[in-house]
Amino acid sequence: MIFVGTSGYSFRDWVGPFYPEGTRNQDMLTRYARVFPAVEINATYYRLPSVRTFEGMARGTPPGFRFVVKLSGSLTHGAEGRVRGGRRGAGTEAVERSNSGVGLQQSLLREPAPEAGVEWGSAADGSAAEGNSDEGDAADGSAADGGVTNGVAGGCRAFLGAIAPLEDAGKLDGILAQFPYRFRAGSEERAHLEELRHRLGERPFFVEFRHESWARESTYRFLEELGVGFCVVDEPRLPGLFPPVVRQTNDVAYFRFHGRNAERWWDGDNSTRYDYLYDEGELREWAAKIHDTAARTRQTFVFFNNCHGGSAPRNAEQMQALLGEMYREP
DSSP, X not given: OEEEXXXXXXXXXXXXXXXXXXXXXXXXXXXXXXXXXXXXXXXXXXXXXXXXXXXXXXXXXXXXXXXXXXOOGGGTTTOSSOOOOOGGGSSOOBOOOOTTSOOSOOBSSOOOOSOSOEEEEEOTTSOXXXXXXXXXXXXXXXXXXXXXXXXXXXXXXXXXXXXXXXXXXXXXXXEEEEOOTTOOSSHHHXXXXXXXXXXXXXXXXXXXXXXXXXXXXXXXXXXXXXXXXEEEEEOOOOTTBOOOOOOOSSSEEEEEEXXXXXXXXXXXXXXXXXXXXOOHHHHHHHXXXXXXXXXXXXXXXXXXXXXXXXXXXXXXXXXXXXXXXXXXXX
């Protein structure tokens, strides 16, 4: 089964392009769920919403609706191990692993923050509100909650406690960890992935890499052994970024579309970086790959993160239509 949706759902600039004029924040998820069967929650990267927020999400969606929730930024952008240099390798300096055991610290060089959406408040019913502002986000894309303060064990406990209402409602289909460009393939980084897998238990767990050093067969074998899903990405074709490799490391496939705004990828803000609308030809090329992949998997998730100006829901609806055409063909 294929689930198509977007990375976040509550954006102020979607009113008009996607939501009807006058749509209230607290009504966005309900309206979203009339169009898409799944959503990826990204506000959790910046700070953990309350349990009440997730209770509202569970109540505000129909039976069968699916959630994938993004892991806290303190567990990915403040990960265990050692920074192995900044982006593009020129004049790179890094902060070494501290004696306190806090873990992998922030690169001194700037890199893109992971998503266009950042939580900007909570609706009256407890549903999360996300927008496309980078307010509160550190310049290098590190978490707004200030990094690893409770360690991996404590961070995972807090995260799982917050999202428990989705799990209790049978609507949690996975947890996504998106690692920054500076998180490069190495033994300490692999150990951190093993730690996360352990702390998250048997819950479906997906990993997205940004650095090309992970694009190797040993990575896919490692993820298979851990029982971790690999996230296929479409992003600008820039040196050092992970290429658009289509692979699966378990029985669930995962695709994320960030857009191809190469000009603003490194230097744009969290709105302009993801300002990209896929054309029909680009979507058709990926639809064929998604269709073929779905034939080999139990589930396939497809999320659009080009959230600026309502491009994500527009492209997601187009992708749903293209996949529908393929399944109707004799």
